[in-house]
Amino acid sequence: MQAIQDVVSRRNIDSLLRASPPPPPHTQPKHASGIGSKGNKFRAPSGRARRLGSRMSLPSHAPTAAAPFNGVLIRRLFGLAWRYRLHCLQVLGIQLALLTMGIVGLSFTGLGIDYIRHKMDGTPLAANQLHLSLPADWPPLHVLGLIAGLILVLALGRALLNYTYAISINVLVQQKLVVDLRGEVYEKLQRLSFRFFDANSTGSIITRVTGDVQAVRMFVDQVLMQSVIMVISLTVYVIYMASLHPGLTLACLATTPVLWLMSAWFSRKIQPEYAHNRTLVERMVQTLAESIQGIAVTKGFGREAEDRAKFEAANQACFDQQRGIFWRLSLFTPAIGFLTRINIMVLLGYGGWLVAHNRLPFGTGLIVFAGLLEQFSGQINNVVNIVNSVQQSLIGARRVFEILDAPVEVKSAPAAVRRPRLAGEVRFENVSFTYDGAEAVVREIDLTVQPGQCVAILGATGAGKSVLMSLIPRFFDPTSGRLLIDGIDARQLNLDDLRRNIGLVFQESFLFSNTVAANIAFGHPEATSAQIEKAARIAAAHDFILGLPKGYDTVLGESGNTLSGGQRQRLAIARAVLLEPPILLLDDPTAAIDSETEHEIFEALDRAIAGRTTFIVAHRLSTLRRADFIIVMEDGRIVQRGTHEQLMKADGPYLRVANLQLVDGRELQQLKLKGGAA
């Protein structure tokens, strides 16, 4: 009977408690839809703060704003690479060895050719760059065999070194840098306040932790390392070529400045494209995240086709934009390639003339030169990759650093007071709180709750009940006024101590895909199985847990889907009371549960509340009546307070709600009697 009564009453409570007309649509609270928001009904919708232009919201990347900060960004990235300097040096060392071996191999080839010419038509052997002298008394084939053997050994050595290089750079970037950086970003995310998660979409955060971290890696291996390698190689090539013939070197490299100019121009063109690309990818991930989150709603309303179209549009936008980038890139690469071919033309003309006039040896001169120029062009082509990677990695890096730099609003004070065990006195002193700096959602609250007292909060949706409670564990800090716990300003208390002294149960509880025991012990992994069982007994969960296939070791499906609402809430209560916290916050824990099941957890709640300072958001008279006192909230203010008996005597919102429940109850009883008689 009681159960049916509740269904009827709750429907009307909101309208009764709402003194003023309902707020305009844009201030109406609505349910959050982001992945991260599921378990936390203290927070409101993720879209809201974005609209309010919260200062916690990460910028979406306006291409024009990006340019001026590149210097700072690059310096930071260098700083990051500096942490791995030893490993970087090792990788560079390998590259240097490869470079040397390549050049020596090339010289051997030239030497071999000159030797063949010498034996065939008596052309004198020129003094070569390596100052090698061939054994004059060996038969020619033996000499050639020696040269070929040396080239082979060098080639083998290079193959081995290339292999080492590939492994070494992979260890550096994928196993060290990316893992460390991802860990750092994740750790930071754990410390950021709810305001941050309200202001930033799940999609944006996920792309930053996954894709953008890879972009930072790209800076280290494809920009930094490649640039250093390129500069060293180019220098060595130029010096070697100049030592062969300065004039020919100058002539061949005349096109190089054009290449640099083109690269610089291309780089500037392509950067905004990459910035835009990240935003589009972010949007696509967000669409995906939302559609997974809301799959039940989508299917329920038969909107799969629209959903698919929405995702396809986001996907297509990414694709189109990426095609634009690809198109430019495909033009740029051959253009650079073409320019470097001009060098070979010059070499054949001018170099050939030099050889014909005996001013340059053929093998150790022209052939080696051609080889060097080929390598040089290869490195220049690399510029395209580097330029391309620079832009991509800078955009990604900026987005990663934005998370790393986001201000941690709520943190322990430097000399925070340690209180491993609080008594549980909670005092609000003229506390107000606002999300956007304009409209307070909690106003001028003065309230003292003695240790062990239970205070029930009654109020319409959006009255500020959840926000008020979220100030206690410092999910937010009051905008003005003070919150004192055991007489100490909450901001002065060690944050871990404070939160470990508080147990929380939300309207709907998020359970992790883990065992029942691990879910109960979530906040305190060190808890013993005896403690876990005790908590489960308090929460009236022990019996149903034993009924599960593997008892406490049963692994729950994603977000605990395999349990009923009542069971989930009882696990949540067990989780909250595990370490017997002196303060307990219950935000309408029976809201998402049908009234039949509701009864299952009342006994649990009663036991959980006993002896703890408890704040409970409740609508049922039976719960309200049990509280030591009740506060009624309206528009962020406390409009009524007192015990059930006192409030029943005063004309006000409490009496209206109570009467409605009583009337509903009687009417229902009559209806039921009639129904039963018929």
Ligand SMILES: Nc1ncnc2c1ncn2[C@@H]1O[C@H](COP(=O)(O)OP(=O)(O)O)[C@@H](O)[C@H]1O
């Ligand atoms: N993350 C948020 N950003 C901006 N406004 C919020 C946010 N969360 C709640 N609000 C606003 O604060 C007010 C109080 O919300 P809340 O405490 O959740 O109400 P309830 O009493 O239903 O628990 C509401 O007007 C709501 O719109």
Ligand SMILES: [Mg+2]
């Ligand atoms: Mg609420």
